[in-house]
Amino acid sequence: MKFAVISFPGSNCDMDMYYAVRDSLNEDVDLVTSDATNLDGYDGVLIPGGFSYGDYLRSGAVARFAPVMESVKEMAAEGKPVLGVCNGFQILTEANLLPGSLQHNTSMEFISDWSKLRVQNNDTMFTDQYEESEVIDIPIAHGEGNYYCDDETLAQLKANDQIVFTYEDNPNGSCDNIAGVVNEQGNVLGMMPHPERAVESILGGTDGLKLFKSLLNHVRS
Amino acid sequence: MYLAQIYVHHKASILDPQGEAVLNALQRLGYDKVDAVKQGKYFEVNIQADSEDEASKVVNDIAKDLLVNHNMESFEFDLKEVAK
Numbered sequence: 322m323k324f325a326v327i328s329f330p331g332s333n334c335d336m337d338m339y340y341a342v343r344d345s346l347n348e349d350v351d352l353v354t355s356d357a358t359n360l361d362g363y364d365g366v367l368i369p370g371g372f373s374y375g376d377y378l379r380s381g382a383v384a385r386f387a388p389v390m391e392s393v394k395e396m397a398a399e400g401k402p403v404l405g406v407c408n409g410f411q412i413l414t415e416a417n418l419l420p421g422s423l424q425h426n427t428s429m430e431f432i433s434d435w436s437k438l439r440v441q442n443n444d445t446m447f448t449d450q451y452e453e454s455e456v457i458d459i460p461i462a463h464g465e466g467n468y469y470c471d472d473e474t475l476a477q478l479k480a481n482d483q484i485v486f487t488y489e490d491n492p493n494g495s496c497d498n499i500a501g502v503v504n505e506q507g508n509v510l511g512m513m514p515h516p517e518r519a520v521e522s523i524l525g526g527t528d529g530l531k532l533f534k535s536l537l538n539h540v541r542s
Numbered sequence: 543m544y545l546a547q548i549y550v551h552h553k554a555s556i557l558d559p560q561g562e563a564v565l566n567a568l569q570r571l572g573y574d575k576v577d578a579v580k581q582g583k584y585f586e587v588n589i590q591a592d593s594e595d596e597a598s599k600v601v602n603d604i605a606k607d608l609l610v611n612h613n614m615e616s617f618e619f620d621l622k623e624v625a626k
Contacts, residue, residue: 379611415611422613425559469556469614494557 322540323349325363327393329384330355334370334407334515341517342367346533355387364540366396370407370462370515380423380465381411390416402446402536403509407463410501410511419504419511420478421470423463427494431464435525436514437489438500442482445503446539447510450531456489457528459514466513468495468502481505486512543626544589544597548609548619551582556614585609588624597621 324342328335335352342350353360355373360366374383384390390412397403397418405413413419426432435458440451451457470478475497478484486501493513501512516529552558558580565579587604591597601619610617 429559
């Protein structure tokens, strides 16, 4: 199995994601620059956190036009797994691969902390190693993680079981405590918390590991 | 040549924590007549177009494609004819 971690100018969690796959999952992984024009040969693509293009205009708004995004869209359309974490989530919403938007935290503060998440849907390719309604500890680090969508979109997310993770103690004002959502097809997941920072006990926890293992099982099967 | 002055702001239904923070700061400074603040974005865009209609279409297109997140934001603009 081979994964691609996309490095945009300003990505700063790309190595975290890379090490999570290489050292904790023991799978092949490449860092791929955002100038790349094809992702042939990869089984899944991981879009890491950071401040792509300095968050100019809006978080993720400029990254959406990076050459590699055409290939990311193709992979998403083919049903291959696409995971966006933090700025990766923001990029996926700006690219219209996921519904909703991420706005400033209601507190206006950048929050770097551990957060308790509830697995709302453990029947996805990203979460089937978790128990139903399992509560997990995953770090967050964001200033713009306040998930917003209109009422109609929220109703659709609920009807299709697209809300995958919610916060137990909503840190940022997200509507319905949403921390992560999948697209309707279930192969594109965006989440603000950082599972790649919770894959070894030395990091403070291992609750993120099951996400990567779920993904690996899916790709293998 | 046209100069487009484009104003992007949060939709009324969307929380504007930056505007709230500025409002709180102003009130702390003693500006007790200040009642509400909304923070938005302002763009000046020069457009080579032969008519106001053509320039207007370009503004609407770039707003849709990049400048505005239609999920959360709305926009308005003024157009002025300027020398080349």
